[in-house]
Amino acid sequence: MAYQACPAPAHQNTGDMSGPSLSHTIVSMQSAISRVMHPVTNLAARFARFTEIRRQRRMLLSLNDRQLSDIGITRADAEEEYNRSFKIL
Numbered sequence: 001m002a003y004q005a006c007p008a009p010a011h012q013n014t015g016d017m018s019g020p021s022l023s024h025t026i027v028s029m030q031s032a033i034s035r036v037m038h039p040v041t042n043l044a045a046r047f048a049r050f051t052e053i054r055r056q057r058r059m060l061l062s063l064n065d066r067q068l069s070d071i072g073i074t075r076a077d078a079e080e081e082y083n084r085s086f087k088i089l
Contacts, residue, residue: 060078
């Protein structure tokens with residue numbers, strides 16, 4: 001039996017460069033990933049800021065009256081700061 005060559009599939013790229021290049025495809029994928037990840041990283045940064053402010057407020061409230069006086073605030077000031085809203089985030 002003689003060997004017969006199979007014809008190339010019709011969808012095979014035959015060197016036609018009319019489609020998007022690989023670098024364009026990679027840039028498009030990176031852009032899409034960036035659009036998805038931006039809100040996630042923004043949310044993570046806001047959560048980190050929230051936890052840091054909460055930690056600082058708790059520490060302020062844990063100081064005794066003498067320590068508060070040393071930094072120039074009263075117990076009422078410390079409690080007001082502790083109870084302040086987190087809407088500034």
